[in-house]
Amino acid sequence: MPGGQALDTLLSWAMYLGLTACVLGAIGAGAAIGVGSLSSRPHWAERGKVALVFSVIGAIVVGSAVSIVNTGFGMA
Template sequence: MIDIIPNGTGLPGIEQLRVIVGAVMTIGLILAVLALIVAAIVWGFGANSSNPHLASRGKSGVLIACGAAIICGAAVTLTNFFWGVGQSV
């Protein structure tokens, strides 16, 4: 039976890589919030100007930005969950 677990100290530079990944996650969350704000403004303009196409694009943008924020924020939890599922197979 082979028992392999992640080794957090096996390679040089692992700690720096964790810092970089954390910074990328932060940037992703900031961009998701920015996209949410822009999409909400587009949705508002579309609804205010009786332009259903623009309002629909704004609604889609809000949903996509919320999805991106959820995925960015939950990336570590999702990875750990699926790692555990994979280990139990």
């Protein structure tokens, strides 16, 4: 398909940026958990835990997106 290589490159970069955002979110979530726990701010720690869960879920979805799409395409 014409332009397939450019599309593949674009999708690869999008996945890389998505995974990078998830890693940065996990780092920020860990910091919020630590700061919230040490400074007696339980709402920060709670938000950090929620952010960490969503960062991990986001990384799983981004990392397996190609397999999910290929499986769905094969079912059709």
